[in-house]
Amino acid sequence: MKPHTVSVLVENRAGVLSRVAGMFSRRGFNIESLAVGPCEEPNMSRITIVVNGDDGVIEQVMKQTNKLIDVIKVSDLTERESVERELALIKVAAETGPSRAEILQIADIFRAQVVDVGSKTLVLQVTGDTEKIDALEKLLRQYGIKELVRTGKIALLRGAKTVKSSK
Amino acid sequence: MKTGAKTLIEALQREGVDTIFGYPGGVVLPIYDELYDSSIRHILVRHEQAAAHAADGYARASGRVGVCLATSGPGACNLVTGIATAYMDSIPVVALTGQVPTGLLGNDAFQESDITGITMPVTKHNYLVKDAADLDRVVQEAFYIARTGRPGPVLIDLPKDVSTGQVLEGTPVPGTVSLRGYQPTYQGHVRQIDKALDLIAGAERPLVYAGGGVVLSEASAELLEFVETAAVPVTTTLMGLGAVPGDHPLNLGMLGMHGTQSANYAVTECDLLIAVGVRFDDRVTGKIETFAPNAAVIHIDIDPAEIGKNKKVDVPIVGDVKAVLQALLRRMQKRGDTANWVARTGAWKAQYPLRYRDDDRLRPQYVVEQLSDLLKGEGIVVSEVGQNQMWTALYYCFRKPRTWITSGGLGTMGYGFPAAIGAHYARPDMPVVDVAGDGSFQMNIQELGTVAQYQIPVKVVILNNMYLGMVRQWQELFYDRRYSYTELPPVDFVKIANAYRIEGITVEEKAGVREALETALATDGPFVLDFRVEREENVFPMVPAGAAINEMIGVRQP
Secondary structure, three states: OEEEEEEEEEEOOOOHHHHHHHHHHHOOOEEEEEEEEEOOOOOEEEEEEEEEEOHHHHHHHHHHHHHOOOEEEEEEOOOOOEEEEEEEEEEEEOOOOHHHHHHHHHHHHOOOEEEEEOOOEEEEEEEEOHHHHHHHHHHHHOOOEEEEEEOOOEEEEOOOOOOOOOO | OEEHHHHHHHHHHHOOOOEEEEOOOHHHHHHHHHHOOOOOEEEEOOOHHHHHHHHHHHHHHHOOOEEEEEOOOHHHHHHHHHHHHHHHOOOOEEEEEEEOOHHHOOOOOOOOOOHHHHHHHHOOEEEEOOOHHHHHHHHHHHHHHHHOOOOOEEEEEEEHHHHHOEEOOOOOOOOOOOOOOOOOOOOOOHHHHHHHHHHHHHOOOEEEEEOHHHHHOOOHHHHHHHHHHHOOOEEEOOOOOOOOOOOOOOEEEEOOOOOOHHHHHHHHHOOEEEEEOOOOOHHHHEOHHHOOOOOEEEEEEOOHHHOOOOOOOOEEEEOOHHHHHHHHHHHOOOOOOOHHHHHHHHHHHHHOOOOOOOOOOOOHHHHHHHHHHHHOOOOEEEEOOOHHHHHHHHHOOOOOOOOEEOOOOOOOOOOHHHHHHHHHHHOOOOOEEEEEEHHHHOOOHHHHHHHHHOOOOEEEEEEEOOEOHHHHHHHHHHOOOOOOOOEOOOOOHHHHHHHOOOEEEEEOOHHHHHHHHHHHHHOOOOEEEEEEOOOOOOOOOEOOOOOEOOOOEOOOOO
């Protein structure tokens, strides 16, 4: 059992996300994260799904997803060279004084950006792989995380290879 | 300009639709008004569920797409069981539903339901049409998706303002369907086919396990030729009955939970399992670890997702069953030496025939046997779900595909009677008999109104044991005979039939069975036969849930 990153190219139509997500839940596939948005072609979208399961489960995930009429292409990026990123916004308690300085220092090390400064809080924006964001979150927890949001993972193959409609 | 409703009707006619099963309501009035003048026949059912089942029965009997129509909200929701039934058995159906006007969508308007959302898990695909200009394309795509690849139901939801909307007269219809996300594979991969042939040539104890996919792909002739050419015994699933003649010497009958001893022993002992158009359903395999434990597995199916889903497969062949069997036959050079194995399976068949106590009591198996003897395979037999279904599967000799219509995957009680109505319109030349239980028949008994109105010559054979028989059987065997809510009070079905002006006969003795069946079959219109059978008769053989399929109860042990 390990997380697989699956890239799904779909028709950009109403209800497609619901078809894909509904199929996952109804067949008991465990979604770890899901990110969706437009892609390079105007009438298509790309969904990146991180799903947990053994080889048999992942094989079914791929086949059942591919069966949906609105799904154009499904690829498992896990075993292939790929770039994976997610983005998080973290609102952390930062009273003036030493803690605020420490937070800024940590942000710097993680190459996180400060995107909002309040009198009692800072909002940090960080991108990276899941582990990096986990690590930052863990460090910031001691100061008090007020709110946190993560995008879910997105991924692309490295080099010239693409996940495109072969049809 | 023409209305969306007219555009819809014309699009349906282009798809060759001659019959629609439906029920009118507020938002489908524009469609009904257009139907009034059209050449399409509309059959008014008494409940929308029956419309869906009738469309499904029509599709199964004819091989064409069945069509049903319902209004929005409750009408659409009532179709769901029928759509799910078709989905589980891969039956091509197009369901048309009315919807509130687009401006009211999502407002909880009167008789609104999110039917595309509701049916997403039970349709192959569905559409909510928002613009009348899309109707031609959507209808064409829906029929294409329903009947190609692995067939299945497709729903089209039609808001009222789309039906009343205006479409430019003479708008060109898209010539061919082009869906980049949907490209079924029909031809099997040649290398896989050769690998399969190698296994077949080397096998000493091969067995064909054939299912509904053979019927759906019209591959019966190819299957029979394959079985005879390669000299391989064959067992069929419930859905595959009739794909091979029931009385063929190589046919071991049905396998699985209520399979024959010879079929279940053959699965357990075979060294090569050739699975054709099947999905390794749990009612077939029993405990999956002990299903065909010593066999290499070849699996032929048009749906790649079925391959390896339940059982590990050695040679997967994705493709249309008919095309793949043709390729196998074309490329076959050598067959295995199966003489001993064929003799062995044949000996099992002789040694362990299906049997029941054939005394002077009125037993359900006897009724089915007599029906089989009378129809001689020249009729369509539909069943409900439960004991009646299994007795029919076991004791009726199916000789041709599309002469057996039953809800296999979903196991829908109340399916048979409306499906029989659909089967009649698909094959008006054939007698159609619905074998029912008293429980199942009461689930859609209101369709007596439909068969009476149109004088549909469907014969209903009720095996009346005043129980929910199959559930009672399980309670007898596994719940210490505690018959919790499975007893049904006596019903005079003939009187109910008479109230609808339908003829009927009640039969309480074995001696009257043959004559009653003959009378019903000789009558032009509908007919109801109420057979008061032995109340606690059981379906055997039976594999208890969770057991291996060679561990049957109710049989003579080897």
